[in-house]
Ligand code: GUN
């Protein structure tokens with residue numbers, strides 16, 4: 075398309091953790107670069123004039139009354155090579171699951187034909203569910219990792235992709251491991267350069283990410299080298315896993331006598347573009363440290379239910395100033411849909427709040443004031459993710475990328491009453507939408523579904 079256009083629609087977006095904004099009809103002006111140039115709400119004095127002029131110029135698309143715009147979702151943590159096992163292999167704890175299922179699968183992507191098939195399928199599938207930006211772990215190998223960035227680029231998704239570093243020979247099998255710490259760092263550097271070379275060829279851009287899998291996979295030498303890379307490439311993102319499960323949280327304590335968030339910080343891997351998955355077992359001191367650095371958490375509520383032995387206390391993170399976004403965490407999370415993640419985020423938080431063991435007295439059972447509302451889960455999936463990535467995405471405001479999904483109230487959404495309140499409409503859309511009523515998806519002003 076690559077020219078300016080306008081859409082008149084009703085829209086919802088999250089202004090902050092606590093505030094959803096409903097635009098009860100507005101005109102969104104999208105510029106040639108795919109950013110929101112202006113939003114005129116119905117209350118604007120010149121609304122009718124502006125509308126008329128755009129109609130005469132053939133530039134205005136008018137959405138129907140049962141159609142709504144939502145910001146595209148931002149999936150902050152997704153293991154692309156694990157896509158073929160989504161929905162399977164969830165019978166073991168994390169440390170068993172990795173060796174039994176996941177490393178064998180992740181080693182297959184040296185076959186670039188296989189990589190091409192799986193990665194195209196995954197990106198298309200996430201687009202269907204309105205995911206406009208995704209932060210991916212690829213595998214240990216560089217070529218398929220660069221290919222994943224290219225595929226995101228070509229299919230129009232804003233992809234942030236990391237070649238995974240896992241070099242410790244005592245922790246990783248020979249068939250799925252960096253040859254050495256030196257090699258891991260050199261391959262990471264080459265990967266970053268390859269992705270930076272293609273980054274701007276796509277309108278929505280793609281980004282390389284420094285990706286130590288987690289402390290248990292990496293030697294100190296590799297972690298130090300990646301910290302150096304983070305200093306050299308100043309604007310680059312970093313991703314890893316921290317304090318995910320009892321086992322994983324305990325590992326760093328055993329190796330360093332400190333929590334892994336602090337250890338990563340000592341290696342120079344925590345800054346304002348760092349995204350840490352899970353983080354369920356962080357202490358409040360960890361939260362404060364991460365908040366001070368400007369880092370964010372990728373809340374992965376589905377996989378946490380399988381692996382984490384705990385629920386992330388999202389509200390405690392927020393109270394300590396630590397920003398949180400939301401993630402599918404395929405395939406520890408079985409679903410490619412951020413809608414499923416939103417629903418689980420609410421459910422898990424309610425179980426944390428009330429507690430789950432009926433043998434305990436109700437006042438001993440839960441962790442008070444822990445439940446998050448659907449509005450807040452919506453924030454995590456949109457504005458929280460944009461804030462985490464330090465990109466102008468996740469909100470429908472002037473200067474933000476026009477990354478949106480158009481949802482229709484159709485058969486997927488039961489509706490019997492003439493008068494649903496605005497917020498009821500949003501809640502029905504979030505809890506009941508299927509990919510079938512996500513009619514269109516735009517990224518950086520370009521239609522991708
Ligand atoms: N920790 C290290 N690797 C992984 C992974 O692939 N999935 C999850 N959930 N946790 C991890």
Ligand code: FE
Nearest residue numbers: 153315351403
């Ligand atoms: Fe993960």
